Amino acid sequence: QSALTQPASVSGSPGQSITISCTGTSSDVGGYDYVSWYQHHPGKAPELMIYDVNNRPSWVSNRFSGSKSGNTASLTISGLQAEDEADYYCSSYTGSSTLYVFGTGTRVTVL
């Protein structure tokens, strides 16, 4: 089971919107609506931002939204803020022997 593919970096100015892609296969992202996204500030514990492709935990800002088309899932951050600067990882259920797989990670930089 290979890691899901994400761009290494994405950047934007404060107030802008950015989108991070997460590409897998029909065996993971494309086969199930069980995609999640995590925000990870280095040195801290990762934080769940999205689950079930587009559901937000109650503590997550509505500036974060998720979607999926075919084998690619996406995370959109609207109204970019300095505190959004972090690493972001997607994850998917696979139904295979390696039951879950993470993406390669995307470093978001706020210019």
Added chain:
Amino acid sequence: QVQLVESGGGVVQPGRSLRLSCAASGFTFRHYGMHWVRQAPGKGLEWVAAMWYDGTNKYYADSVKGRFTISRDTANNMLYLQMNSLRAEDTSVYYCAREIAARPNLGYLDYWGPGTLVTVSS
């Protein structure tokens, strides 16, 4: 409040064993599935192992299958990861994490510990 605290990390020689522990508090441990996730230096997150809330099912990444064993002590709110035949590529920060209650067994992790570093080196 929910707390997860890992321990047991350190420097170990290739081929040796190590057991990681995760102390859970602030929630009813026996009601939640638990996972181990790791991050090698400068690399991304990698899912390692999971155990259902009732202990009936355990799952492992192919990279650790046959070498690592996940277990839990519900009476003492502890999660463990027994790591045998360690390799240099197992060098990582290891996190324990809790599944969200609303959607069990899908790998959605809402609380994570601060992690413990395992270094495999001669």
